Amino acid sequence: MSEKKEIDIMESVYDKNDKAASQINLSFTRNGIFAVNVMGAPGAGKTSVLIQVIRRLKNVASYVIEGDIEADFDTKLLKSMGVKAVQINTGGACHLDSPLIGKAAEELSLKNGVLFIENIGNLVCPAEFQIGEHVKMLISTVTEGSDKPYKYPLAFEKADIIILNKCDLLPYLVFNEDFFMKGVRALNKTAPVIKVSCKTEDGFEEVVEWIRNKQKLQKE
Amino acid sequence: MSEKKEIDIMESVYDKNDKAASQINLSFTRNGIFAVNVMGAPGAGKTSVLIQVIRRLKNVASYVIEGDIEADFDTKLLKSMGVKAVQINTGGACHLDSPLIGKAAEELSLKNGVLFIENIGNLVCPAEFQIGEHVKMLISTVTEGSDKPYKYPLAFEKADIIILNKCDLLPYLVFNEDFFMKGVRALNKTAPVIKVSCKTEDGFEEVVEWIRNKQKLQKE
Numbered sequence: 001m002s003e004k005k006e007i008d009i010m011e012s013v014y015d016k017n018d019k020a021a022s023q024i025n026l027s028f029t030r031n032g033i034f035a036v037n038v039m040g041a042p043g044a045g046k047t048s049v050l051i052q053v054i055r056r057l058k059n060v061a062s063y064v065i066e067g068d069i070e071a072d073f074d075t076k077l078l079k080s081m082g083v084k085a086v087q088i089n090t091g092g093a094c095h096l097d098s099p100l101i102g103k104a105a106e107e108l109s110l111k112n113g114v115l116f117i118e119n120i121g122n123l124v125c126p127a128e129f130q131i132g133e134h135v136k137m138l139i140s141t142v143t144e145g146s147d148k149p150y151k152y153p154l155a156f157e158k159a160d161i162i163i164l165n166k167c168d169l170l171p172y173l174v175f176n177e178d179f180f181m182k183g184v185r186a187l188n189k190t191a192p193v194i195k196v197s198c199k200t201e202d203g204f205e206e207v208v209e210w211i212r213n214k215q216k217l218q219k220e
Numbered sequence: 221m222s223e224k225k226e227i228d229i230m231e232s233v234y235d236k237n238d239k240a241a242s243q244i245n246l247s248f249t250r251n252g253i254f255a256v257n258v259m260g261a262p263g264a265g266k267t268s269v270l271i272q273v274i275r276r277l278k279n280v281a282s283y284v285i286e287g288d289i290e291a292d293f294d295t296k297l298l299k300s301m302g303v304k305a306v307q308i309n310t311g312g313a314c315h316l317d318s319p320l321i322g323k324a325a326e327e328l329s330l331k332n333g334v335l336f337i338e339n340i341g342n343l344v345c346p347a348e349f350q351i352g353e354h355v356k357m358l359i360s361t362v363t364e365g366s367d368k369p370y371k372y373p374l375a376f377e378k379a380d381i382i383i384l385n386k387c388d389l390l391p392y393l394v395f396n397e398d399f400f401m402k403g404v405r406a407l408n409k410t411a412p413v414i415k416v417s418c419k420t421e422d423g424f425e426e427v428v429e430w431i432r433n434k435q436k437l438q439k440e
Contacts (some may be wrong), residue, residue, distance in 0.1 A: 042372060069344065122345075124289065128312070143389070148262060152289060152291065187322070
């Protein structure tokens with residue numbers, strides 16, 4: 001196949017996805033749903049962060065669409081906590097797309113609250129696909145090293161909020177915070193960067209406050 | 221576009237890649253090159269592991285093709301150590317493919333030794349593409365958590381050797397090694413799983429011995 005033809009095909013895939021994403025986003029907004037696309041590398045602690053956040057969102061209904069290639073540990077864990085959650089297994093696909101979200105959202109009967117969509121653990125592909133979200137939350141970790149913004153720029157560029165997780169491990173490893181922040185700010189001038197630890201539970205009040213404020217703005 | 225047409229297109233992409241991979245592999249073998257496809261999540265420590273391994277390979281020529289979306293820190297570091305290394309920046313692509321490797325290999329004038337091809341940090345897509353390698357080395361870490369084989373099965377299934385990195389951090393986190401190994405063995409009966417730490421430098425003698433043995437078998 002010619003390169004030109006391959007590019008045309010990819011553009012058609014993005015185009016089809018983005019149109020579906022706009023429709024899903026409109027439907028979320030109409031139903032009072034604030035949708036957060038949660039992205040991060042494998043093992044960044046996406047579900048652990050969501051658990052901390054959902055616990056603190058108290059009088060706000062929380063929903064989770066959990067994306068994984070295989071397995072459903074995280075959905076089972078969330079459900080055991082009383083969270084309305086639904087699992088998407090992509091089989092092999094490396095990111096969630098809008099048609100998948102459309103179907104999963106129907107199962108949850110969403111109404112007035114915050115929907116977290118936990119994407120596949122991958123710092124590359126998820127950043128390329130809108131899935132109906134109002135904001136993108138990127139979860140990075142100190143264990144991954146401080147060069148990640150330089151190596152995986154799109155995810156950092158597109159994030160509306162950046163969570164730096166596993167900060168309890170900082171005493172035991174080399175993480176150059178200045179270098180990390182310089183990389184982030186070269187790509188993204190505005191997203192707050194919030195240091196957290198799911199072990200010590202530090203930092204989550206600030207994350208929750210940010211979500212509440214953004215949700216309010218969307219309602220108005 | 222119809223789903224059938226999309227599937228046909230993907231099959232054509234895989235097919236074209238696999239044909240090129242076979243040719244590259246043949247050319248490596250003819251030139252006495254043993255090629256290792258190094259895969260792992262972002263921040264798994266792929267370059268750090270390679271540095272430890274290459275230092276111990278002593279009387280064997282080592283070459284590195286370094287894959288990143290952007291940036292070239294790792295190639296600069298390797299070159300500063302005297303390693304023959306070349307950078308591939310994919311721009312946005314989430315994995316290396318055979319045409320990219322073909323070009324990079326030409327630049328290195330490969331002859332009699334071990335070529336490490338460090339793939340993009342991604343536990344999903346790289347496992348789907350042959351790039352001319354003789355073996356696949358998967359680098360997993362204790363900081364990513366023990367459920368990774370269950371969530372990202374293809375990479376674990378296809379690996380010829382699995383390195384479990386960052387074991388110096390085990391005292392500070394929860395990692396269920398039995399659960400991890402059960403997940404690995406359900407997918408992969410034979411790959412050795414070797415625990416290492418780039419900080420304490422433990423475990424690398426065993427990795428190097430495995431590479432030397434495999435390289436010998438390939439020569440015979």
